[in-house]
Amino acid sequence: xxxxxxxxxxxxxxxxxxxxxxxxxxxxxxxxxxxxxxxxxxxxxxxxxxxxxxxxxxxxxxxxxxxxxxxxxxxxxxxxxxxxxxxxxxxxxxxxxxxxxxxxxxxxxxxxxxxxxxxxxxxxxxxxxxxxxxxxxxxxxxxxxxxxxxxxxxxxxxxxxxxxxxxxxxxxxxxxxxxxxxxxxxxxxxxxxxxxxxxxxxxxxxxxxxxxxxxxxxxxxxxxxxxxxxxxxxxxxxxxxxxxxxxxxxxxxxxxxxxxxxxxxxxxxxxxxxxx
Amino acid sequence: xxxxxxxxxxxxxxxxxxxxxxxxxxxxxxxxxxxxxxxxxxxxxxxxxxxxxxxxxxxxxxxxxxxxxxxxxxxxxxxxxxxxxxxxxxxxxxxxxxxxxxxxxxxxxxxxxxxxxxxxxxxxxxxxxxxxxxxxxxxxxxxxxxxxxxxxxxxxxxxxxxxxxxxxxxxxxxxxxxxxxxxxxxxxxxxxxxxxxxxxxxxxxxxxxxxxxxxxxxxxxxxxxxxxxxxxxxxxxxxxxxxxxxxxxxxxxxxxxxxxxxxxxxxxxxxxxxxxxxxxxxxxxxxxxxxxxxxx
Numbered sequence: 389x390x391x392x393x394x395x396x397x398x399x400x401x402x403x404x405x406x407x408x409x410x411x412x413x414x415x416x417x418x419x420x421x422x423x424x425x426x427x428x429x430x431x432x433x434x435x436x437x438x439x440x441x442x443x444x445x446x447x448x449x450x451x452x453x454x455x456x457x458x459x460x461x462x463x464x465x466x467x468x469x470x471x472x473x474x475x476x477x478x479x480x481x482x483x484x485x486x487x488x489x490x491x492x493x494x495x496x497x498x499x500x501x502x503x504x505x506x507x508x509x510x511x512x513x514x515x516x517x518x519x520x521x522x523x524x525x526x527x528x529x530x531x532x533x534x535x536x537x538x539x540x541x542x543x544x545x546x547x548x549x550x551x552x553x554x555x556x557x558x559x560x561x562x563x564x565x566x567x568x569x570x571x572x573x574x575x576x577x578x579x580x581x582x583x584x585x586x587x588x589x590x591x592x593x594x595x596x597x598x599x600x601x602x603x604x605x606x607x608x609x610x611x612x613x614x615x616x617x618x619x620x621x622x623x624x625x626x627x628x629x630x631x632x633x634x635x636x637x638x639x640x641x642x643x644x645x646x647x648x649x650x651x652x653x654x655x656x657x658x659x660x661x662x663x664x
Numbered sequence: 665x666x667x668x669x670x671x672x673x674x675x676x677x678x679x680x681x682x683x684x685x686x687x688x689x690x691x692x693x694x695x696x697x698x699x700x701x702x703x704x705x706x707x708x709x710x711x712x713x714x715x716x717x718x719x720x721x722x723x724x725x726x727x728x729x730x731x732x733x734x735x736x737x738x739x740x741x742x743x744x745x746x747x748x749x750x751x752x753x754x755x756x757x758x759x760x761x762x763x764x765x766x767x768x769x770x771x772x773x774x775x776x777x778x779x780x781x782x783x784x785x786x787x788x789x790x791x792x793x794x795x796x797x798x799x800x801x802x803x804x805x806x807x808x809x810x811x812x813x814x815x816x817x818x819x820x821x822x823x824x825x826x827x828x829x830x831x832x833x834x835x836x837x838x839x840x841x842x843x844x845x846x847x848x849x850x851x852x853x854x855x856x857x858x859x860x861x862x863x864x865x866x867x868x869x870x871x872x873x874x875x876x877x878x879x880x881x882x883x884x885x886x887x888x889x890x891x892x893x894x895x896x897x898x899x900x901x902x903x904x905x906x907x908x909x910x911x912x913x914x915x916x917x918x919x920x921x922x923x924x925x926x927x928x929x930x931x932x933x934x935x936x937x938x939x940x941x942x943x944x945x946x947x948x949x950x951x952x953x954x955x956x957x958x959x960x
Contacts (some may be wrong), residue, residue: 398766405761409776412839416779418802419791431800434809477688484684493681496689503696507944509920510937511699513706513930518699533665534699537691552819567680596784599917603925613901615788621790621903631790638787646782650775654843657781 397657422632430628446629449598453630454608454616460637463595463612466531470594474538475587482545483575487557497546504539506634512603530604531612535593541586548582549575554569581652588649588656592642707934716931723935733936735911736919737943739826740895743915747830748890752883754834755841762842763849771942774846777839785836785899792832793819793904822912825905829913832900837893841886848882849875884955888948895944916940 418437422430424441450456485488485497515534524530552575560570576583598614605611611619617634620626646653710719727733762773778790795801796818807813818828852875860870876883898917901907907914907922916936924933 394766401761401764401766405758405767405773408758409773411835412776415788415791415795415835418795422794430794431797433800433805435802435805437738442844477691481685481688484681486683488681490678490681496685499688499697500689500692505945505948506700506941507892507937509896510703510934510941511746512703512937513924513934514699514702514919515695516925517702517930518695533691534695537688537695539692541695542688567677567684567806571684590914592782596786598784598786600903603921614784617786617790618903619794628794632794634877635787635790638784639782642782642784643779646779647775650771653782654774657840658844658847 398619399654414638416421416639417551419632419635420421423629423636425629425632427486427626427628430632442629443633446627446633448632450629450633453627454620454634455609456637457611457635459611459613459616462528464609466528466612467591467594468529470532470536471587471591473532474536474541474590475583477537478541478545478586479549479576479579479583482547483549483552484573485542485546486549487552489553497542500539500542504543508600512600515600516603520627525604526607528610531597531601534600538590541590544586545579548579584649584652588645588653591645592657595642596638675828685831703934704938706931707938709931711929711931719931723932724939726932727935727939732911732914733916734920735753736914736916739911739913740897740915742826743830743833743897744891744894747833748887748894750830751834751838751890752841752886754838754875755886756845756879758838758842758873759849762846779839780836781840781843783836786903788836789832789900789903792828792835796828796832796904811871817851819905820909822910825912829901829904832904833894833897836900837890841890842888845879845882848879852878880955884951885913887955888951891947892944892949895940 421439423446424443425436425443426445429436429440429442447456461469485493511534511561519525519530556574556578557570560574561567565573596614597612597616601612601615605615608616608619613634615630617638620631620634688788706716708718708720709716709725710722711717713791758777761767762770762777767773796805798804798817798820801818803818804815808815816824819825831853856874857870860874865873896917897915901913901915901918902921905913907918917940920933920936920940923929923936
């Protein structure tokens with residue numbers, strides 16, 4: 389009797405979970421399929437659920453409409469540079485906050501931390517004015533600089549750096565390494581998993597970032613993928629095949645990293661959950 | 665080894681830690697601290713003949729009778745009151761289901777449910793623009809052609825536009841919250857459940873007597889995150905509806921963008937953003953207070 393009840397519960401549970409997983413994944417399938425269709429085919433009833441023949445023409449149209457190659461290049465270079473610099477700066481600061489005693493340490497750290505609570509909208513206007521005064525509108529630096537020093541990254545690195553054994557650092561000093569050399573050759577290599585998790589989070593943040601690039605970029609040549617997508621949807625006649633191809637281009641790289649590095653990816657994103 | 669302790673005590677230059685934090689702290693001061701202060705000051709200023717002059721509380725006074733602002737706030741709170749609880753309950757149920765000993769392929773399920781959380785907000789929003797299309801969207805196709813229900817005017821009807829927006833957000837964030845809760849569930853000791861079994865507790869009882877109380881800190885954490893996210897909602901309504909129809913999906917962040925970067929009223933936009941800061945601070949504080957009150 390209990391066996392039987394258990395079996396029914398198991399089947400119901402499994403069916404429910406499958407249905408939920410289907411709802412999670414179906415929009416992805418549909419996005420990729422629609423990227424290979426023309427607008428007319430996308431809006432056909434009953435819907436086309438198999439790949440079509442318009443992938444190349446959508447690609448050509450997207451290149452003509454928003455300069456896809458340039459836009460992908462912009463997004464890539466911004467995300468890569470941002471990730472490297474931010475992770476490095478966070479690691480340096482986190483290391484000092486975790487492993488050194490110095491005057492003002494706790495006050496400075498608290499000052500950094502408290503800003504995590506302030507929503508970014510509150511900084512938007514003065515940041516924009518600053519960029520305008522500097523003549524940085526429509527430049528990579530305008531997109532990059534505001535978030536380079538990232539309170540969350542510093543916080544996370546400080547937490548992780550506390551696990552670095554002090555003996556290890558002192559061994560480096562005794563061996564004649566400079567302070568910076570010790571950091572580069574001994575501390576950083578021992579922090580690889582935490583650095584990878586932070587890097588994934590930061591890359592995704594910049595790759596997907598929308599509101600700030602929207603504000604400081606108004607030259608289509610400088611657009612990132614999300615800004616280019618939003619410009620497509622503002623057109624009076626929307627080409628949905630292009631739009632879905634653009635959404636696919638935005639999603640594919642992150643999806644590939646996710647499928648390869650699931651564990652690091654999830655821990656990276658969850659560690660970043662403070663920024664929602 | 666007489667040198668040991670002395671070397672330990674003074675082995676780095678006094679300046680070293682400051683050099684390590686300097687790049688981050690300098691950038692941080694210019695691009696985070698300064699703007700936070702500047703926009704606070706700006707919120708008390710108004711533009712006259714091209715320059716900003718002190719205007720006291722004029723911007724804040726204007727807010728109180730600004731119907732657009734009040735509509736936007738009401739929209740944010742409507743979404744907060746409906747979408748956030750729905751999403752968290754769904755996330756909790758899925759997490760409990762996945763955590764149960766009955767289920768196989770846990771890893772694959774976790775990947776499937778987490779997948780929406782990797783998409784750019786803009787990218788998934790444009791996908792939903794088509795899925796929710798009234799005449800040709802898959803959602804209406806399913807409702808109309810298969811279930812024989814009337815078509816719904818998603819995105820063009822003020823009521824359904826809100827529903828559509830909430831559906832999209834739920835799709836994007838449920839799996840994310842589920843993974844947070846799943847991590848919490850795995851920390852709960854199996855012995856608690858075994859003891860409850862011996863005492864004859866059923867599935868529902870175990871859920872409410874053990875799972876929910878043990879998971880309370882995690883649920884609270886997810887709740888605060890979702891609250892902050894909802895109050896800052898921008899990308900989805902910007903893409904899906906531009907705040908329409910008839911401002912039914914106008915959010916506070918969208919209104920800040922409108923005032924700041926379409927009307928270039930920086931003082932007023934700053935005042936709106938500071939009201940948002942205050943609301944988020946107060947709500948987070950309340951949630952912590954209420955959530956913490958009976959937890960220990």
